[in-house]
Amino acid sequence: MSSEQVNQSLKLFIVLSRAYRAVNENVNKLIQTYGLNPTEFAVMELLYHKGDQPLQQIGGKILLASGSITYVVDKLEQKGLLKRVACPKDRRVTYAQITEKGKSFIEDVFPDHAKQIDTLMSELSKNEKESAITILKKLGLSQSSFE
Amino acid sequence: MSSEQVNQSLKLFIVLSRAYRAVNENVNKLIQTYGLNPTEFAVMELLYHKGDQPLQQIGGKILLASGSITYVVDKLEQKGLLKRVACPKDRRVTYAQITEKGKSFIEDVFPDHAKQIDTLMSELSKNEKESAITILKKLGLSQSSFE
DNA sequence: TTAAATTATCTTGAATTCTAAATAAATTAT
DNA sequence: ATAATTTATTTAGAATTCAAGATAATTTAA
Numbered sequence: 001m002s003s004e005q006v007n008q009s010l011k012l013f014i015v016l017s018r019a020y021r022a023v024n025e026n027v028n029k030l031i032q033t034y035g036l037n038p039t040e041f042a043v044m045e046l047l048y049h050k051g052d053q054p055l056q057q058i059g060g061k062i063l064l065a066s067g068s069i070t071y072v073v074d075k076l077e078q079k080g081l082l083k084r085v086a087c088p089k090d091r092r093v094t095y096a097q098i099t100e101k102g103k104s105f106i107e108d109v110f111p112d113h114a115k116q117i118d119t120l121m122s123e124l125s126k127n128e129k130e131s132a133i134t135i136l137k138k139l140g141l142s143q144s145s146f147e
Numbered sequence: 148m149s150s151e152q153v154n155q156s157l158k159l160f161i162v163l164s165r166a167y168r169a170v171n172e173n174v175n176k177l178i179q180t181y182g183l184n185p186t187e188f189a190v191m192e193l194l195y196h197k198g199d200q201p202l203q204q205i206g207g208k209i210l211l212a213s214g215s216i217t218y219v220v221d222k223l224e225q226k227g228l229l230k231r232v233a234c235p236k237d238r239r240v241t242y243a244q245i246t247e248k249g250k251s252f253i254e255d256v257f258p259d260h261a262k263q264i265d266t267l268m269s270e271l272s273k274n275e276k277e278s279a280i281t282i283l284k285k286l287g288l289s290q291s292s293f294e
Numbered sequence: 295t296t297a298a299a300t301t302a303t304c305t306t307g308a309a310t311t312c313t314a315a316a317t318a319a320a321t322t323a324t
Numbered sequence: 325a326t327a328a329t330t331t332a333t334t335t336a337g338a339a340t341t342c343a344a345g346a347t348a349a350t351t352t353a354a
Contacts (some may be wrong), residue, residue, distance in 0.1 A: 005265060005273070006261050006262060006264075006265045007261075008273065008276050008277070008280075009261075009264055009265035009267075009268040009276065010261050010264055010265070011280055012268055012271075012276050012279055012280050012283075013170065013174070013264050013267075013268070015279070015280050015283045015284055015287060016163075016166065016167055016170065016279070016283055017167065017171070018283075018287035019163065019167075019283040019284075019286035019287045020163055020164065020166075020167035021210055022286060022287050022288070023160065023163065023286060024164070025210065027160070037339085037340080039340080039341090054302080055302075055303065056301085056302055056303075063168060063172070064341080064342095065341070065342050065343075066302080066303065066304080066342095066343095067303090067304075067305075067306085067341075067342065067343075067344090068340075068341050068342070069303085069304095070303065070304055070305080071339095071340075071341080072340090072341095090301090090302085090349080090350070091348085091349055091350085092301060092302045092303075092348070092349045092350065093301090093302065093303090093349095094302080094303070114153050114154075114156075114157050115153060117153075117156055117157055117160050118152060118153045118156035118157070120156075120160075120286075121156040121159055121160070121286070123285040123286060123288070124159075124282060124285060124286065126152070126155065128282045128285075129155050129156065129159050130155070131278055131282060132159055132162070132163070132279065132282045132283070133155075133158055133159050133162050135271060135275045135278060135279045136159075136162045136163055136165075136166040136279070137162055137166075138270040138271060138275075139166035139169060139170055139267075139268070139270065139271065140162060140165035140166045140169050141169070141270070184309085184310080186310080186311090201332080202332075202333065203331085203332055203333080211311080211312095212311070212312055212313075213332080213333070213334085214311080214312065214313075214314090214333090214334075214335080214336090215310075215311050215312070216333085216334095217333065217334055217335080218310075218311080219310090219311095237319080237320070237331095237332085238318085238319055238320085239318070239319045239320065239331065239332045239333075240319095240331090240332065240333090241332080241333070
């Protein structure tokens with residue numbers, strides 16, 4: 001394990017962090033204009049694209065502790081964008097389910113949202129995006145090593 | 148602007164987010180073992196590698212609001228890892244300056260820290276890292292578009 | 295079956311971050 | 325020179341997140 005190799009990895013970590021933060025900061029500002037915060041939007045996207053979710057699964061998918069899920073789901077329920085639905089088979093479980101209002105919200109907002117993200121990526125060519133996707137996929141699988 | 152292109156950008160955004168979070172989650176756990184939180188560590192790294200910083204500049208470099216800088220700098224000052232130093236030329240300005248204790252801390256911790264990050268990147272070949280660095284650099288420059 | 299262990303959600307309190315306003319110093323314009 | 329604007333830091337209060345514990349339901353094992 002040469003020092004050069006370590007330096008390259010460090011540099012990648014820095015560049016990865018900057019790229020993510022730069023893009024994400026812009027996406028977050030965009031989401032604010034919809035009247036939601038990033039976590040709320042992530043939950044809505046998840047329910048819209050993947051269907052009803054047991055509360056617990058939401059935590060695993062968007063990286064949120066169980067106490068925080070209760071908080072975010074409460075807020076979205078107050079806004080009428082989702083509702084809690086009891087699981088008939090296991091009474092410990094509650095599903096979050098998108099409402100009609102929630103569905104309309106995502107359908108209103110998502111096309112432009114996607115276009116804006118495309119704009120944020122416009123510095124990259126098609127091939128560069130392709131390469132980045134292939135490479136970054138491998139990093140996304142990192143197992144947790146320091147628990 | 149084809150829909151395929153937008154989809155590719157969306158996919159890259161998702162993969163970028165997952166990669167960053169996977170790596171970052173591990174790095175954050177590592178930092179916790181040093182007794183600091185990620186923001187505190189970022190400030191210490193900045194001061195160690197880039198020298199004294201006016202408080203305001205810290206915000207720009209690690210993406211933190213001015214109110215939060217006061218909070219983090221207070222905590223690091225309490226821990227004796229940095230001190231505030233008045234700017235002689237402009238009395239509005241306060242510098243954060245690393246202390247000897249802070250310097251020792253980083254010097255103790257950094258070599259292993261870097262090695263652990265290298266381990267997290269070990270799924271990628273040298274060439275893949277090189278490509279990722281080149282491509283991600285372009286994204287890191289994204290200007291804020293929705294202020 | 296009953297007890298023990300596990301799982302899902304919620305509650306509580308602390309930590310961290312943000313926004314907006316307050317304060318203080320410097321700069322600009324009249 | 326004085327007033328108005330800008331810049332840097334801090335304060336105060338709200339929002340968000342987490343960790344740990346509480347509650348309730350389910351499953352496992354004796």
